[in-house]
Amino acid sequence: MLLRASGPTHDRAYDLGAVTGVIDGDGGVPHGSLLVAFAEAVLGDDDVALIRARGAVQKTLGAAGLVDAAGVVGLFNAIDRVADATGIPLEPEKAAASADFRAALDLYRFAVAMRT
């Protein structure tokens, strides 16, 4: 995953707990908790939470940052559907790089159970 790959360039080690939801902090990513809350709100059903998260992102990252954040959330909400609907396998190098991450999400067991 590119989050982990981007870390060394900026001498940072990102905590993937922010991705899996096991920590509430930024995970080492500037304003990470705001962005996680925004992604969760966009995909969720709580309109009040979305209004609050949207406002927080715009106040902190600006209107352009909000637009780019919403674009990324939308795009990956679509990419996930392409991947799931076509049954593409994970490339070996990506599987190796994200094994711990997927284990944390229990995704591997889930996916194998569903697809066999």
Next chain:
Amino acid sequence: MPELYSSSPLPIRDDLLAAHTQAWERIARPGTWWDGTARVAIAAETRQASHSALCRRRKEALSPLAVEGDHDSLGQLPELAVEVVHRVRTDPGRLGESWYRSVIARGLSEEQYVEIVSVIAHVVAIDTMAHGLGLDPLLLPDPEPGVPTRRRPAGAKPGGAWVPWLEPADAIDAEAGIYPSGRPPANIMKAMSLVPDEVRSFFDLVSHQYLPGEVMRDFAHEYRAISHAQIELLAARVSALNQCLY
């Protein structure tokens, strides 16, 4: 078609506006396996799926296959196409190969299936962004007349996915440009290669709504108002929420 986002209080980048305009116009045109009327109907059904009581009950069930019933559809598409649209839109993380095989066995062609998935993906990408920004969903375009080209890449064959795909070495001139040069394409790029025009269109959206392929790993420079790390955190959190293995 009226200019998209003309009343948006937020600054939509010019390149993103152009990409969305192009994607929206393309939905209305005849595709490779569906005509413009059907493609706009797929887009409308994608939105309708969010309101389907059957999909909601299936989503809440331990297994979606345990819940039978009829979809609350708009009635503009064959029942099998409606089933695909609703399942892919509302419960993608629990799609299985046996379900895909059953859809094909019941009469939907592999090529029609891939094009449906692509139209859903275009609509979900654009609608989810609008929802995130608090904007009204874009009005669907009026269908354009014409017939699908019905061209399947001669080199497409079974690979690692449920759907057949096109390896770079098997691509001919008609499929030129669907893959990056100088590096092997990721499987997500090959996923819809049974319908090359859909790869071109969707990855144009990827370039503008996420990042162009050539800069995805250029971590020394930033190309958006948010950083690479912030972009990847959002992407990874969305995929985790969707329980997407890929």
